[in-house]
Amino acid sequence: MTVTFKGVPMTLCGKTLREGGSLPDFTLTGNGLETVRGSELTGIRVLLTVPSLDTGVCDLEVRRFNETAAQFEGVSVYAVSMDLPFAQKRWCGAAGVDRVRCLSDYRDHSFGKATGTRIEELGLLTRAVFVADEEGNLVYVEYVPEVAEHPDYEACLNCLKKLPGSCRAAE
Template identity: 70%
Template sequence: MEITFKGKPVALTGKPLRVGDAMPDFSLTDSSLATVRGAALAGVRVFLTVPSLDTDVCDAEVRRFNEEAAALPGVSVFAVSMDLPFAAARWCGAAGVKNVRVLSDYKDHSFGRATGTRLEELGLLTRAVFIVNQSGKIAYAEYVPEVADHPDYAAAIGCLKTQFV
């Protein structure tokens, strides 16, 4: 799988996830600086990995999932970036995002390594979407080939609507 950042090839750290794989465990930090363990999360989960909430595409992506996917019953949506928890909380407040929980991988980078989304040379996460079912298995995985592009919203939302709602 080739990923580019503004047209330049970049390498991902970790093994990419595929449909049917178990969602690996990880630790992230929430806006109150509490540790969130992946193993403690349950139900249908959507993980959006984005380079930074303060960029146009990331902003639009999280806002769209805030409106569409988060309105689906029983679905939890998480936006994961390397943004510091304080910056992520500020962004959510300014953007009016209340249905997506923002989490940071800044501390130990375990999410990026566990999901194959860490762009080591940039210190960021690549753009990806993972949908995890109630059993902890990957039901949908998309690594966006160009980090600056949008994910396939129709495919991700379609997966949620056909498999989980």
């Protein structure tokens, strides 16, 4: 699969995921440098991959999911990037992001390889959104064609609204 970054074609490494498939296993690093295995993440999961939290589009995307998708009870939202855990923790504190858990793929690129999101030329993750139901089945997959653009927020949120076990939190 190929995506572009500011119009320049990029190559994605790893297996491209598809709706109806299963969320693969992977290993990430939490903000306290703890190992987080994909199999430990349960329930309905939204996994956002972003190149770096310190860029404009990534910043806005994670903030938006913090405000909207995180309002769904029974849904956990994760932002995955190659940013170091220390940088992720700093960014979350500065941005007031407290309902999206940031995880890093810096150590062995396990997530990028397992989800086909690692950009060969840049060593970063491309922008993508994956929604897995409680059984780990992928019910929404979006690889954003242009890395510098936003994902389709409405399509992802509409998918969440249809999932059993996901309901809007009391306003």
